Amino acid sequence: MSHDKMILKHPLSVRMFHYFLILSFLPLAVTGVLLYFKPLSDAAMHLTMQFHAVAGVVLTVACASFFFLAYDRVVLFIKRVFSFSIADLKWFAVLGGYPQKLILRKKVFVPPMGKYNSGQKLFGIFVLIGGSLLILSGWILWGYPHALPRGFVALMGNVHLIAGIVLTLFLCVHLFLGVYMFDDFKAMILHGKIPYEEAKEMSPLWVEKETIPVAKITR
């Protein structure tokens, strides 16, 4: 294959959704940490809460829009992140070869992966479940605390806190690895495409089983 050949990895709908996630989840994580530690004055904390609520509404609208407008992508994502095999255990055994590559400058054998590697699948599962819990508990805490029993609202508060901490920690790893995989970063932020050869190296099973030449579709 020629080095110039490109694969469309992230279509426009996915990139648009990702932009909205950046716009909403990053402010939510920052304001969430501020709301937990309360380092600012009363007025500033009040403003922080207002920012948190607005970003939460943006996140909800973005997720609901993506769910209804790109439902096929949602199904595809769920199928991919919940597909496991023995290769995933082998991937976790060497942690995708990243520590060896980053710390020891050594290349180790990594089992061939699909579009998402095992770490990304785990991240995807946490984002899917944790994100849903965050949105649900956030709306209950913000909009309807008076309409539900006190114990249930307190439970939602704990769920919101735990899911928020887990996803914020995952976000830090995601940001680091997202920038480290620079071609994939450019694809998600800019044009959606990655070089064929790189995709073949990083996601050989995806390239082999799930991609086809554009000419085959447009013909």
Added chain:
Amino acid sequence: MSEQKYQYTENPFAVTRREFITITGVIAAFLALPAIWIKSVASSNNAYIQARTQGLYTDDVKSTIRVSHANTAVNRYYKEFGGEPLGHLSHKLLHTHYINRTKGLG
């Protein structure tokens, strides 16, 4: 956005019909179950409020004195000491003034 073209894309039929229906069913279940749970929790909360309301009404029905002007102790106070309701002495003794003490709480 780059104008760069691409030669490969994802197969639009990467999900089979069976997988599509199965995953849709799972999504529907995961959307419906919390909705049903929250609805039942909310209605149990209302049931508590309704029981409390019913209890207050029952207390009212059982009470022999239901209004303050029928209270014998209050009537005796006005008759023997306070004069008439809203009178000068009653106002002086019973009327309270609001003082903002919230600053002292911090």
